[in-house]
Amino acid sequence: MTALDTARPGISPTAAASEVEAQGRGGGGGPSRRKVGRVLTWLALTALAVLFIYPFVWLLSASFKPRGEVFDNRLLPKTFTFENYIAVWQEAPMALWLFNTLLVTVLATVAVTISSSMVAWGFAYFRFRGRKYLFGVVLATMMLPQAVTMIPVFLIWESVGMTGTLTPLWAGNLFGSAFYIFLLRQFFLGLPRELFDAAKIDGASNWQIFTRIALPLCKPALVVTAIFEFQAAWTDLMRPLIYLRDSDTFTVPRGLKSLVDQFGFGGEWHWEILITASVISTIPMIILFFVGQRYFVQGIATTGTKG
Amino acid sequence: MAVAADTSVTDSPPGRPPRRSSARSRETRAALLFISPWLIGFAVFTAYPVIYTGYLSLTDYDVINDPSFVGMENFRALLEDPKVALALQNTFIFAVLSVPTQLIVSFFLAVLLNRAGRASGFFRTAFFLPKMTPPVAIGILLLLLFNGQNGLINEALGWFGIDGPDWTTDPVWVKPGLVMMSLWTIGASVVILLAALRNVPQELYDAARVDGAGWWRQTTHVTIPMISGALFFILIVDTIAAFQSFTEAYTAFFGSGNTTYSNDAALFYAIYLFQQAFEFLHMGYASAMAWILFAIVLVVTLIQVRVTKRFVYYEGEQR
Incomplete structure (x- = not known):
């Protein structure tokens, strides 16, 4: 997990990475080590992105659920309904x-x-x-x-x-x-x-x-x-x-x-x-x-x- | 404009070089015309209100009757008001918990993004998008996600065998819940830090590596010093914002007819000030509170500037 990929714009990430790889402290590990680091970065980013986006998905999905199922925390509504959207327009x-x-x-x-x-x-x-x-x-x-x-x-x-x-x-x-x-x-x-x-x-x-x-x-x-x-x-x-x-x-x-x-x-x-x-x-x-x-x-x- | 300039030439007193002074005054006059909206706005909506708030803080005023002068009475009452003490305490705790957490998490996210190469744009969007949510909706989302019985957070905690607390009703957990919710909207800080990270010259890392510095030393000796300007900016802006935080907590815990549960733990200073001014119509008292808030924000900011000045590095120190 060295800062190999801190590439600047203009320098292509891979070029910059391989360029410094020779001097990297884990030189022995070579490209496979770099790959592991990259995969870990991606995994972490994907998990975090899901965490940040999920509340939107939850909210949107819940808006199509009937009253009793709002808190069932299902990704997709069990019973799909437009009822709430009509209700909002009527109530307010x-x-x-x-x-x-x-x-x-x-x-x-x-x-x-x-x-x-x-x-x-x-x-x-x-x-x-x-x-x-x-x-x-x-x-x-x-x-x-x-x-x-x-x-x-x-x-x-x-x-x-x-x-x-x-x-x-x-x-x-x-x-x-x-x-x-x-x-x-x-x-x-x-x-x-x-x-x-x-x-x-x-x-x-x-x-x-x-x-x-x-x-x-x-x-x-x-x-x-x-x-x-x-x-x-x-x-x-x-x-x-x-x-x-x-x-x-x-x-x-x-x-x-x-x-x-x-x-x-x-x-x-x-x-x-x-x-x-x-x-x-x-x-x-x-x-x-x-x-x-x-x-x-x-x-x-x-x-x-x-x- | 040309006509005005001509008259100024003839009007200029003899003995002074007319051309230069007229060019200057013409430029000044044009400048004043351009900035006049701000000058008027500043006088009417900033300078006068600041002074008038100062005056009101020395009076008893309920909007209907004229203000009556009471001297320092409001400030004395303020010191003895347990709700002011509570609100200050809540606000400080929230600021102390939320500002450093936001800074650390957004730094961590920016570092990850900076390593993501070409896909960083996609992830950056994911991290920024929550910032677009209206704060009122965030307040509602807080009540939903952190619901003690069937909220998503506690369900997720349940997967790991943790019995989650009643985030929205247990006074001990209300502020941690608000802090966690505030982490959802750190997208702007991430974008700022990412931009700063991309400006750090690669040569510095190369040099550090030649000197045998590992990831940790590169981070502490190259990355953080080089982006200290952006970190400092976020620290100041977030702190000022934290001391004024209002909407999310107000939506979730206050408003007409909340008798469902105690909301003392979420009573932020800005909320109590708002209540005093516009719900109880204690305009004098609220004005005194506003001045105290101003003083606190000023002192905290000055301390931060003092303490962090030694650590902040600006490349080239432009202008």
């Missing part, structure tokens, strides 16, 4: 919840992507006094616990009569978000400055440089921002919990929590309803992941290595 305004969530999520995503990219460009391209200091403030706000601003922000929305509506769930995004500003600025800084200087000489305005040159070049980072925010807005519970009262205005996570209160704590546990609603709330996120997988991975890797 699921379609409305989905619509509300989609509305909030789309608005939040569009708002934050546009505003954050503007701000990020402002910090990346222009030179002005206090720029470093101001950007330091942007970064510092990321450390601020939500609890510190939560109450006054609620009071602001209350004072303009917006509590109980969906507006507070997304409108704050019109003013950019520190994490995305950081991410996008990082990307803008990586673009060659000559490009923008040339456009400037050609008479392009600042706005044109931003919209016609910078933004199109920055598409991958914009996609990262959009899908991150899409996920964040879709899955958020805290804000809907604070702002929404009426079941008709609920988002899916807020509705799901109300189902827990109603069918769990409120009476005998109707697990099949909770399971099915969980599946419905999760599926759009799984789709989002497979659509934007590349961007998720790149975006997360960037935050970790450049932070």
Whole structure:
């Protein structure tokens, strides 16, 4: 189990492995030893992958089981039924919840992507006094616990009569978000400055440089921002919990929590309803992941290595 | 924009080189325009609320009546509130258990992935996918999988002859259950660490091997120092998140009408704060709690930065 296969991209794993094999401490074992190591790695990874994926499979399978069999832990339902999906639609305004969530999520995503990219460009391209200091403030706000601003922000929305509506769930995004500003600025800084200087000489305005040159070049980072925010807005519970009262205005996570209160704590546990609603709330996120997988991975890797 | 710039040229006081100063002020003005959304948002949704929370923490406020000034009364009550002490204790225990476990497990997974060669993409997807689950659904999943009587976890433990505990109702086992559940969503950390591992130059391992270093010494003397920046980042971010953890535990153990079982063991600080603010409408008290949380997060982060600084290595120390 030497670190033989820690190959870097660009070097083919087998080539790298055989290259170092000669100097490896277990040189006597030769290729068979390497093979054993590789098989063990694969076995471990497969077992772990099953462990990580199984809860999804369990949940999906249970959503097709009748009430009494939910906990039988069978991989495939003994009695296959769509009953639960019909029940969820009857017991809860699921379609409305989905619509509300989609509305909030789309608005939040569009708002934050546009505003954050503007701000990020402002910090990346222009030179002005206090720029470093101001950007330091942007970064510092990321450390601020939500609890510190939560109450006054609620009071602001209350004072303009917006509590109980969906507006507070997304409108704050019109003013950019520190994490995305950081991410996008990082990307803008990586673009060659000559490009923008040339456009400037050609008479392009600042706005044109931003919209016609910078933004199109920055598409991958914009996609990262959009899908991150899409996920964040879709899955958020805290804000809907604070702002929404009426079941008709609920988002899916807020509705799901109300189902827990109603069918769990409120009476005998109707697990099949909770399971099915969980599946419905999760599926759009799984789709989002497979659509934007590349961007998720790149975006997360960037935050970790450049932070 | 061009019009504005022209006026600024004529407006500039005599004696100063007009062209440079106008170019500068024009650039500053353009920059301010671009960052104005953030400036407004910062003033309205961050700076003002932070200050106002500070003010509210010194008052008694129930939203309906005007805040009445009570001085340090909230902070005094906080110190004597057994639920605050309990919530702090729960939160610390959870953070101390979950953050290192998450870090170690995600490091282990990233190392394995890094050895998987071409198939690493498939496994990486498997490890990342749970991160997409809405936290509310994770809370429900926790109740299901860790169910004491017929949950999947206890059934699996049963195969090995272990009689599993009542994870969701036994106060001793509630937090370990939450920690184990939190391991399900370490996908982002794995992705970060894998990216960091791939940036470690192969030559370093070759050199270490020539010097006779085995797998363990390579890991401790090459791998960990070289990815210490990413490890440090995850440590800080996860700790801050752990101190604010809310949704999973709140979904599974709190909410209207939970009289089924005691949920004291899952009362995290953020949950109690939320209850005080929006269920009991003790806005002043909750504001005081928020400031305490802020102070704790700040101190813990500063300690972590101090302690780990010596161990963190940034290649080239860019910018």
